[in-house]
Amino acid sequence: MDGVLLVVLLREGIGERETAQLARHSQEVLSSASRLERLLVDAESGGRGFMLTGEERFLEPWNTACAAIPAESANLLRLSDTPEQKDQSRRITQGVESYLVEYSVPMVDAVRHNDPSVRSVEAIDEGKRRMDVVRAEFEHLDQTERGVAVVRDEQATATAALVEVTVPVGVAVAVLLILLFVGYLTRTVIRPVRRVAAMADRLAGGELTARIPESGAAEIRTLEHSFNRMGRSLQQNRDELTRLADEQAALRRVATLVAHAEPPPTVFTAVAKEAGRVLGADGTRLLHYEADGTATVVARWGAAGSDMSVGARVTLDAGGVAAEVLRTGEPARFEGPAAALGGAVSSAVGVPILVEGALWGVMNALSTDEPLPEDAEDRFANFTDLVATAIANTQARFDLTASRARVVAAADETRRRIERDLHDGIQQRLVSLALDLRTVEAGVPAELPELRAELSEVAFGLAATVDELREISRGIHPAILSEGGLGPALRALARRSAIPVELDVQVEGRLAPPVEVAAYYTVAEALANATKHAQASVVRFEAAVLEDRLHISVRDDGVGGADPARGSGLIGLTDRIEALEGRVTLASPPGGGTSLQAELPIGVAE
CATH class of the missing domain: 1.10.287 (Helix Hairpins)
Structure with a gap:
């Protein structure tokens, strides 16, 4: 009797141990799949950042992931020992390889060759579709392994129940011995294994904070320690992946503002906010260095350092990070309470902003409690690069506008x-x-x-x-415009028109000569086009100054269908007005007449 019970109990113990080993192997498969999925996300995020901005630095995570994916794919296939695991792992590795070879690598090459199709909706949707297919395979593998774990747990429970059913009521001594033996096994083997199996289920379900007490003996303690270590590793990997995804999303939002040519103050404010949130800082500041050694606050975010308002001119403290960055041109960090850091700030990091190789300013991150992350300088550099790009783009647009204005002014003076x-x-x-x-x-x-x-x-x-x-x-240049101003010149233009003109000019006094010339030639070109092409019976012309801008409207009741691309007159007028930071819009539907609207700032320098 005792021998039979002993055999049954030993069999149960062996089954429980095998169950634990299978559960550990299942977690190794899931860990390998998780690492492979993370590498694929790194490749997708880096490739998308490169496609949005065209900057090579976004390819660093992409290159790292592409280099590591083959080895991790091979590891996943090696760990898969059941037919179902092998089939699922094979589909996952083939999907990852297909995404890289057939989509990601060609798209990166296309961006390098300035192929505009890479930013099309079809190209983006194709990448999303491929990623969704691979993610579905990862989820399928996860669900399958969780189901197997449940079955193994049920089998262990059924085995334990079998032992309880088969233990007969026998001799008191035998029953006592059996109960003592079962209790010992339950306490030292079965319960720890069940705890491990339960933890495996919780880990597979995404509860990566789950831990078990390491109270078992010998190999059970080793198994418990291994599971806890695996849980910590998975949690760290997930937290790192989440942090990276949040940082890439923040960079994409700022890069979108830069790509849309938003004004620098908008970009500065967004950078201060996004960088502060990504680093977990209590405050951020963007400072522009001035020639006299001071700095101007161009953006700020958070409570730390709130004593400095945007637009304020500040003196740099000798012991502060801003002064250190100005002195060395390199990132700087200070830890511990210091008056130079401002108020209750206990940790500060400063990263230089370089525009075309010249030191333009600094971005500071401030913390009042915990030290800032060790890699804060490197992570900040991604944001300062976007700030430098926005500043350089703005300066280029300003230089272009000024150049066009000088060309127009020179042409007008020659006229x-x-x-x-x-x-x-x-x-x-x-x-x-x-x-x-x-x-x-x-x-x-x-x-x-x-x-x-x-x-x-x-x-x-x-x-x-x-x-x-x-x-x-x-x-060439109407004398009445120089002598009498815009109003008399436009009225003279209307009197000479071959088409009746309804005139409403509400412009008092003189405007800047470039504005008067641009407005006069805009109306003259519109009247000439109406006379030559519109077959109009009347032209309505309005001019008025509203909110420091000159608004011009020329409309006719002709045949419409005007196309600026078919003639150089409207193109030249558009260049002239945009050189003065104005806007021109043309609406000319076939059969609906033509309407030309123009706006010009009246504060243009003469």
Whole structure:
């Protein structure tokens, strides 16, 4: 009887041990799959960052992941020992390889060759579809292993129940011995194994904080320690993956602002907020170094360092990180309470902002309690690079606008000079010659009517030439615009129009010459187009100054269908107005007339 019970109990113990070993092996498979999935996410995040910004630094995680994926895929296949595990692992590794070889690598190459199709909706959807397929395989493997763990646990429970059923009521001594033996096994083997199996289920379900007391004996204690170590490793890996995903998402949001050419203050504010949240800092500040050794606060976030408001000019403390970065041009860090860090701040990190190789400013992270992460400087550098890109882009746009404005101003000055030369030189000379000719004509004797007629014809020709020259001079630069301003010039333009014009000009006083010239030629081009192409019966023109901007509207009731790309006139006007930081919009639906709207800032420098 005792021998039978002993055999049954030994069999149960062996089964429980095998169950624990199988559970540990299952967790090794899941851990390998988790690492492979994390590497795939690194490759996808790095590739997407590179496709959005075109910057090579986003390929660092992508290159690392691509290099590590083959080895991890081989490890997953090696650990898979059941037919179902092998099949699922094979589908996962094939899906990961297909994503890299058929999608990610070609897309990165396309970005390097400036292929615009990589940012199309179809390309993005294709990458998402492939990632969803691979994630589904990972989830399937996870669910399968969890189901196997449940079955193994049920089998262990059934074995224990069998022991309880088969133990007969026998001799008191035998029953006592059996109970003592079962109690010993339950306490030292079965319960620890069940705890391990339960922990395996909790880990497989995503509860990575689960731990078990390491109270078993010998191998059970080793198993408990291994499971706890695996749980800590999985938790660290998940936390690291979450942190990386949050950081990449923050960088993508800031990169989107930079790509959309948002104003620097908007980018600065977003960087301060996103960087502070990613690092878990209590406050962040962006400072721009000035030539006199001070700095201007261009953005801030958080409670720490709130004594500095945006736009404030501050003196750099000799012991502060901002002063240290200015001195060395390198990242700086200070730990421990210090007055130079400002108030209750106990930890600070500063990273330089370099624009085209020159030190432009510094971004600070501040903490009031815990020290900032050890890799804060490296993680901050990703954000400062985006700040530098935004500043460089803004400066490039400013330089381009200023250059275009100088070109337009030079052309206008040349027009005015030519108009003055024509008016004061050739035109006046022709008028004088015409008057002299009329004087000669009046002195011709009456008996020479043919000579008088010829002189009169020449005089009329000179007068016509003067009128034509006056029209040419007006087209180059109308004198009335320089002498009377925009209002009289536009009214004169309306009077000369071949199409009736309804005029509403509400412009008082003089505006800056570049604004008046741009407005005049905008209306002149619109009237010329309406006369030549629109078949319009009336043109309505409005001009008014509202909120420091000149608003111009020219509308006709013609056939519509105007296309700026088919002529250089509207393109030139658009360049002229945009050079003054203005805007032009054209609406010309077929059969619905044409409407030209323009806005110009009246504060343009002369």
